[in-house]
Amino acid sequence: MSAGLAAELREELAALRADGALKEMREIASPQGPEVRFADGGEAICLCSNDYLGLAADPAVVAAAAAGLRDYGAGTASVRFICGLFTPHAELERDLAAFLGTERAVTYTSCWNANQALLDTLCDERTWVLSDELNHASIIDGIRLARPGGKAIYAHADAGSLEAELDRVPADARCLVVTDGVFSMEGDLAPLPEIVALCEARGATLIVDDSHGLGVLGPTGRGTAEHFGLADRVDITTGTLGKTLGGAAGGFVAAGAEVCSILEQRSRAQLFSNGLPQSVACGARAALAALRDDPGRLRRLRANVARFRAGVSAAGLEPLDGESAIVPIIVGETRDAIAMSDSLLERGVFAIGFGYPVVPEGTARVRAQMSAALGDEQVDRAVAAFAAVAEERGLA
Numbered sequence: 001m002s003a004g005l006a007a008e009l010r011e012e013l014a015a016l017r018a019d020g021a022l023k024e025m026r027e028i029a030s031p032q033g034p035e036v037r038f039a040d041g042g043e044a045i046c047l048c049s050n051d052y053l054g055l056a057a058d059p060a061v062v063a064a065a066a067a068g069l070r071d072y073g074a075g076t077a078s079v080r081f082i083c084g085l086f087t088p089h090a091e092l093e094r095d096l097a098a099f100l101g102t103e104r105a106v107t108y109t110s111c112w113n114a115n116q117a118l119l120d121t122l123c124d125e126r127t128w129v130l131s132d133e134l135n136h137a138s139i140i141d142g143i144r145l146a147r148p149g150g151k152a153i154y155a156h157a158d159a160g161s162l163e164a165e166l167d168r169v170p171a172d173a174r175c176l177v178v179t180d181g182v183f184s185m186e187g188d189l190a191p192l193p194e195i196v197a198l199c200e201a202r203g204a205t206l207i208v209d210d211s212h213g214l215g216v217l218g219p220t221g222r223g224t225a226e227h228f229g230l231a232d233r234v235d236i237t238t239g240t241l242g243k244t245l246g247g248a249a250g251g252f253v254a255a256g257a258e259v260c261s262i263l264e265q266r267s268r269a270q271l272f273s274n275g276l277p278q279s280v281a282c283g284a285r286a287a288l289a290a291l292r293d294d295p296g297r298l299r300r301l302r303a304n305v306a307r308f309r310a311g312v313s314a315a316g317l318e319p320l321d322g323e324s325a326i327v328p329i330i331v332g333e334t335r336d337a338i339a340m341s342d343s344l345l346e347r348g349v350f351a352i353g354f355g356y357p358v359v360p361e362g363t364a365r366v367r368a369q370m371s372a373a374l375g376d377e378q379v380d381r382a383v384a385a386f387a388a389v390a391e392e393r394g395l396a
């Protein structure tokens with residue numbers, strides 16, 4: 001690397017540090033779980049993983065992944081269409097499709113890849129994509145990469161704004177509307193009843209990324225569409241295996257047979273990149289079985305969300321409203337969010353502060369995420385830490 005580039009990067013890092021916006025990575029020496037142990041000593045209640053149902057270190061999930069490793073080896077050593085499609089992939093895809101009520105599902109090594117692959121494959125020069133302004137970065141980048149004939153960004157969770165953009169779409173366009181089910185930084189939900197009605201009226205195809213809704217929302221944990229009673233009216237669902245479904249890695253597209261078949265045939269992440277390691281598919285399948293067969297986890301998660309929200313509200317904090325397991329507390333500037341996160345950690349609570357560019361400038365926040373693995377005592381300890389930090393920082 002040239003000395004000039006290294007000097008420029010050092011300057012950029014120094015500016016981040018001077019701004020109080022440098023992210024410190026904390027090395028964890030234990031499994032993911034309700035409490036984690038750091039490599040440099042110390043333990044904390046973990047409120048920043050996406051392990052919503054507490055399945056990342058669940059013995060049945062770990063045993064299934066270990067059996068997959070033993071039975072199928074370390075990985076596929078091939079892309080899917082050459083010799084990279086194994087029985088664990090086929091079984092997981094069948095289970096995902098059955099769970100979500102779609103004809104088929106196709107797995108990827110991440111939901112980032114799944115979103116990019118889907119958008120890239122479905123877009124051509126006569127395609128229009130309409131996207132919520134707060135959609136996940138993988139959707140934003142996916143649209144950029146796909147270069148559709150037309151695109152529009154509608155105001156966050158605003159069906160009126162979507163309708164206005166739909167009015168601009170040419171009648172003969174292939175129209176895709178894409179939204180997160182649960183927005184990861186806000187914890188709020190897409191207004192699916194209005195969006196579904198608009199898509200059906202205009203003949204648009206609706207894509208919902210339900211990475212934070214799956215295993216969290218809906219009477220049986222099938223996600224945001226089930227929450228609204230619309231499980232059979234979303235055309236294409238994408239999701240991650242890296243959150244509720246075992247937390248390892250991987251993503252999927254669940255949809256009709258034509259969509260999944262064309263993805264297999266055409267999507268570049270499928271054609272030029274290895275399949276999901278078989279052990280990961282086995283672990284995710286066991287996690288999906290736990291979600292399907294053990295409704296107690298979902299009840300526990302919801303009880304924890306209610307307990308935490310009530311606790312921090314009673315302490316004078318005002319978390320953003322929402323029905324998901326994400327509870328964001330806005331503090332304003334990035335440096336304040338990072339400082340609050342540091343103070344929480346000193347009190348044994350691990351909750352990350354997010355600032356620009358992850359969230360819009362001036363809306364930096366500490367985001368707490370609940371898990372079914374947390375016990376009442378841990379939730380209460382976390383609330384007490386938030387209350388103490390809020391008082392100390394004059395937030396309550």
Ligand SMILES: Cc1ncc(COP(=O)(O)O)c(C=O)c1O
Nearest residue numbers: 110111112136184211240242250
């Ligand atoms: C809404 C949403 N979509 C996609 C992703 C990407 O998932 P993965 O980690 O499987 O690439 C995330 C992860 O942060 C997400 O929150």
